[in-house]
Amino acid sequence: MYLCASIVSISSLQHPAAGYRKIFETVEELEEPIPATVLGLIPSWLKGSVLRMGPGLFKVGGEPLNHLFDGQAMIHKFDLQNGGVTYHRRFIRTDAYVRAVTENRVVITEFGTAAYPDPCRNIFSRFFTYFRGIEVTDNCMVNIYPVGEDFYAVTETNFITKVDPDSLETLEKVDLCKYLSVNGVTAHPHTDPDGTVYNIGNCFGKNMSLAYNIVKIPPAQEGEPLEKSQVVVQLPSSERLKPSYVHSFGMTENHFVFVEQPVKINLLKFLSAWSFRGATYMDCFESNQSMGTWFHLASKDPAGYMSSHKFRTSAFNIFHHINAYEDDSFIVVDLCTWKGFDFVYNYLYLANLKQEWEEVKKAALRAPQPEVRRYVLPLDIHKEEPGKNLVSLSYTTATAVLHTDGTVWLEPEVLFSGPRLAFEFPQINYSRCSGKKYSFAYGLGLNHFIPDRIVKLDVQSRESRAWREDGCYPSEPLFVPTPGARDEDDGVLLSIVVKPGAERPAFLLLLDAVELTELARAEVDAVIPVTLHGSTVTKP
Numbered sequence: 001m002y003l004c005a006s007i008v009s010i011s012s013l014q015h016p017a018a019g020y021r022k023i024f025e026t027v028e029e030l031e032e033p034i035p036a037t038v039l040g041l042i043p044s045w046l047k048g049s050v051l052r053m054g055p056g057l058f059k060v061g062g063e064p065l066n067h068l069f070d071g072q073a074m075i076h077k078f079d080l081q082n083g084g085v086t087y088h089r090r091f092i093r094t095d096a097y098v099r100a101v102t103e104n105r106v107v108i109t110e111f112g113t114a115a116y117p118d119p120c121r122n123i124f125s126r127f128f129t130y131f132r133g134i135e136v137t138d139n140c141m142v143n144i145y146p147v148g149e150d151f152y153a154v155t156e157t158n159f160i161t162k163v164d165p166d167s168l169e170t171l172e173k174v175d176l177c178k179y180l181s182v183n184g185v186t187a188h189p190h191t192d193p194d195g196t197v198y199n200i201g202n203c204f205g206k207n208m209s210l211a212y213n214i215v216k217i218p219p220a221q222e223g224e225p226l227e228k229s230q231v232v233v234q235l236p237s238s239e240r241l242k243p244s245y246v247h248s249f250g251m252t253e254n255h256f257v258f259v260e261q262p263v264k265i266n267l268l269k270f271l272s273a274w275s276f277r278g279a280t281y282m283d284c285f286e287s288n289q290s291m292g293t294w295f296h297l298a299s300k301d302p303a304g305y306m307s308s309h310k311f312r313t314s315a316f317n318i319f320h321h322i323n324a325y326e327d328d329s330f331i332v333v334d335l336c337t338w339k340g341f342d343f344v345y346n347y348l349y350l351a352n353l354k355q356e357w358e359e360v361k362k363a364a365l366r367a368p369q370p371e372v373r374r375y376v377l378p379l380d381i382h383k384e385e386p387g388k389n390l391v392s393l394s395y396t397t398a399t400a401v402l403h404t405d406g407t408v409w410l411e412p413e414v415l416f417s418g419p420r421l422a423f424e425f426p427q428i429n430y431s432r433c434s435g436k437k438y439s440f441a442y443g444l445g446l447n448h449f450i451p452d453r454i455v456k457l458d459v460q461s462r463e464s465r466a467w468r469e470d471g472c473y474p475s476e477p478l479f480v481p482t483p484g485a486r487d488e489d490d491g492v493l494l495s496i497v498v499k500p501g502a503e504r505p506a507f508l509l510l511l512d513a514v515e516l517t518e519l520a521r522a523e524v525d526a527v528i529p530v531t532l533h534g535s536t537v538t539k540p
């Protein structure tokens, strides 16, 4: 059966049976790893594990959680050893999880689901609880990545959770505010080859001052990494009291790239209305309909500078940077964008995603439309004349025009676009190409928000190809290079695929990253709910 997986370009795949619903349902954790049935041939050099995070508990106290990002954090692991594969999963013992299952109600407010009041307390004591303020969630369901010797499961708040990647046990809740001046950081750090980790987060300072702080966590050789971490760059917010939502950032050899999007966090709402019953993080977001989108550049150099140029373009939502690099005197920035200022997360309520296929399609028609875009920022601007396109790279149609008011207006080149087909959850050959000129990006294809294919995009030729199979729902494809590889795409893509109704309803899929043909699949007798992001850990 695994030989039948088809290679398609962009085609309209339909889901009349709505099998995708299964990936949004609660599952039990496993007491111990279970064996997988391997079909095909796993490359002998591929040893180690795939770690992924996602929501695993979608109902608490009999009540459904509202939003895709509310389910309690579950860690998944496929272990590959000598041709054999096992699968394991555990809930992370966060405060959010432990208290929810102990009290059988949502105790800590999640992204789109408010805490449920304690029925054992009277109205007066509840009233004072609301005024005690915000208990920020530690529901680390977004990603897992290494810092020094340790692995942390993360969301986007100040709480990260140390986990044991072997046993999947929860080890320690860490509050980043103890070490850094940030209110939270993204789930998408960048890592230098020496292990230095960089990240970006909002900082609500004294006197309501606002900034985006870029933080640097040194490698383990330099001591306990988190204790030695520091803020290296501060970028100002375009709007007082309303920082933009930031989900990832770009890093080239010498620069940080921060895209300030028109999706804003209204801090007044966050600090006031939010602490009343029924309000959630989702209630704190709003769109700025006039600012468009701003690009900020800062140098990585410790003596760093911030570019004084005002790079502007029209409004879009941005969650995932694909890659950014320097070429000549330009910064090239490749992004998964969603057109307009309407917040894409408004369309990710579980009730919407779990509708019949025809309804899912209708809802997606109203949402912002996805597009992979390349923006090019000139570094050398001072002597140019207004009105002229400053981009002279031969291989792109992206433009940057200096206006008389001093702003540099950017127009993108579209690298990938399909009707309601998003190229999202992007990955690259990170160890070789991060921050450098590159050719290939791999992503999850979202068809009206439903993940139903894996896509490879050649960002130089703009050609794409896809893997898909009827009734299959894959996840973000992680790239592992072949040891000693010569070519950028010489390696394997690993994705967890759910196939509801199959004898073994989920599998780890291994694709040859050149052709996107199937090498093997390791099937398990368990449905695996949606996973957002993860890491691979290779062993010699």
Ligand SMILES: CCCCCCCCCCCCCCCC(=O)OC/C=C(C)/C=C/C=C(C)/C=C/C1=C(C)CCCC1(C)C
Residues within 6 Å of the ligand: 069, 111, 136, 137, 142, 155, 156, 157, 158, 183, 184, 202, 247, 265, 270, 281, 284, 319, 344, 348, 424, 425, 446, 449, 450, 451, 475, 476, 530, 531, 532
């Ligand atoms: C894998 C397939 C999924 C199926 C559908 C997905 C469609 C998705 C299309 C959009 C692109 C993808 C974006 C995915 C992004 C993602 O993983 O998001 C998860 C983000 C989370 C859980 C963010 C949590 C953030 C919190 C709790 C922030 C809290 C804060 C504020 C809002 C203001 C004050 C500071 C603080 C506490 C940090």
Ligand SMILES: [Fe+2]
Residues within 6 Å of the ligand: 187, 188, 247, 319, 320, 533
């Ligand atoms: Fe993400």
